[in-house]
Amino acid sequence: MKFEFSENMKNIKPSEIRALLKYIHMPGMISFGGGLPNPETFPDEELKNILNDIMENYAASALQYGQTDGLPELKEQLTGYLKADENISVSPENIMITTGSQQALYALPIVFANRGDYGIIEAPTYVGMISSLNANGIKSTSIDLDENGMKTDELEDRLKTMRSMNIKPKFIYTIPTFQNPAGYTMPLDRRKHLLELAEQYNIPIIEDNPYGDLRYSGKKLPTLKSMDNNGLVTYLGTFSKIMAPGLRTGFTVSQPEVLTEFNKLKQALDLATDSLSQYIAYEYIRKGIIYKQIPKTIELYKKKRDIMLEALDDDMKNATWSRPDGGMFLWVQLPKEMNALKMLERAIANKVAYVTGSAFYHNDPELNTMRLNFTYSGDEEIKDGIKRLAKTIEEEKASL
């Protein structure tokens, strides 16, 4: 038959990053393009034991449909972890388990905004939020980043302007710590400023914190949620970077009234998150393995970050880049006249891949930017890959 698809679908572009996955598997390719955790960090042996325990003790529950809001035992364990890890004091009624934090990125804009409403995002920002906005027909206005994350002065001006135009933004989405894609972290004064503005204008904040545990240098900063006395912040966490991403288990921390709305939507989205994976996460915290695994992951990733930064310092001309204190990514800015998307073909020919920065803008992309992942490649690959990238940039520059 001849299909007629909905108008909606025309607004949703396939993810450039997902498309890049195929290059990762090309022989000889060094890819900085993905966002994959390094499988060396997966706690295989511990998970094997956990799986045995689960099948011995809770098989009937771990294989059965669970509650839409998540496994009660996991929510209980998460209250302890959130307190110990991020000084976030909440009870289980403040927690909802999600199918990856992507499910929260999809659902929360719908909870807060109608089609045609505005959300406030960072530029650049995580592609998962951009695809949610596109899928749901929600508009955005973007606040620029500098090396201290979202420019909250610019946010303040924007909020004033929007108020004068009688436009009420429905949420502010931020990744304040080790931002994806830029790698920047918002210092304490900006965090306070952001919270003040959100309170003043009565706008909920969506704080996405997938990388908070992965700090390699500098001092830990409080999450927005831990400083939030007014229920402004809906906080997103995930086990993807500190356990295993294939288990698709995330969590949303918010006021019960927000979670009640999210719950209604999750019933339509997938009824409930995978029960077995929730039991795994439950045992992973309960047995304290999470607290042993994070330092191991940090050790591996810190080394890889340092190798990439050193390689960039040694080999890269004609570019500037962020020096992240944690997370998985750094952000490269080429001279204004260069276009990282156009250059990608040359990079692939030179056997190195990256994600073009333009993928991380909802509006008005900066075409001279790219994101590099430093957690997945081998140490020697990182050095070689940066050499190939430097060569690519030189060749491309010479060709202009």
Place this chain on the structure above:
Amino acid sequence: MKFEFSENMKNIKPSEIRALLKYIHMPGMISFGGGLPNPETFPDEELKNILNDIMENYAASALQYGQTDGLPELKEQLTGYLKADENISVSPENIMITTGSQQALYALPIVFANRGDYGIIEAPTYVGMISSLNANGIKSTSIDLDENGMKTDELEDRLKTMRSMNIKPKFIYTIPTFQNPAGYTMPLDRRKHLLELAEQYNIPIIEDNPYGDLRYSGKKLPTLKSMDNNGLVTYLGTFSKIMAPGLRTGFTVSQPEVLTEFNKLKQALDLATDSLSQYIAYEYIRKGIIYKQIPKTIELYKKKRDIMLEALDDDMKNATWSRPDGGMFLWVQLPKEMNALKMLERAIANKVAYVTGSAFYHNDPELNTMRLNFTYSGDEEIKDGIKRLAKTIEEEKASL
């Protein structure tokens, strides 16, 4: 803070069935309300072995992010299963793995319809489709069922009427085999008629077949998809009823161009389905366990269906009910003047629970109906529960 939720959320009602889950756990309650497979059917031992194999052989992949469209090895295995089980001949490019078939019920209406467009559904129909329609602002027109499923003559009339009004329905959603909630099965002539109408009016069919493998009497009928020569049918399957529902693994079989659209949306919904659960499903088919497990499940459920039908024949007055050849549910119709929702309080007091039929209508609910699940309760519980229900109905009738 004071939250302002979107207008969207006002259209989404919390699921009555999900709310009923809490009664299942009340002491002494016999609940026919859930839709839970019986945990006796979970292949614990086999899954334990499969998990060991996976952690030995594929841990790094089973814990890593997977492709959005699903694990290639699982899709390959599914082509063999679909051929053997339902005579559906497809290749892996026709298959997409979903996070439960609920994810497909959420996504496919968006792929085919805009807000305000019409889909055609059965009345009554599965609540998962109703919550998707509500979440996505899609309207519906309902075709009545009789003991042979959707009345395709009524469908034909409706299509003519809609055409005369210049309204193009965007899809037809049907559960032709062991329908949920009604338990009815569409015979071959109606299946052919439905396919003819879909072709004539160029409307895609969404065929939901979660129970097809669970036949306890009567002769197997071909799925719509197996009779579809024109790519009209998008077919939904799930491992929930033939392996374990907690693993949230479903599959959609369709034309590649439909799946390309679905894939874009799934990137926004959850990036990818749980990798570990997909590996479990892969091994479950590859090792042939699925073919051994289905007859065991049939044996258990057939007995329970027979017990419930016999109990109804013995004890129930003032009602009629369906006599399903398979699946998990039967449908009870009370006298017109009775209201099953109003009666629920009395039922709970009598320690028996059901789902009111009104939950299964998108428009114009039949208030004198209820759905009973016969797969979850113990054999003696089924007998006692039906006695309690008969008593409840008599008391309620006397009180009117």
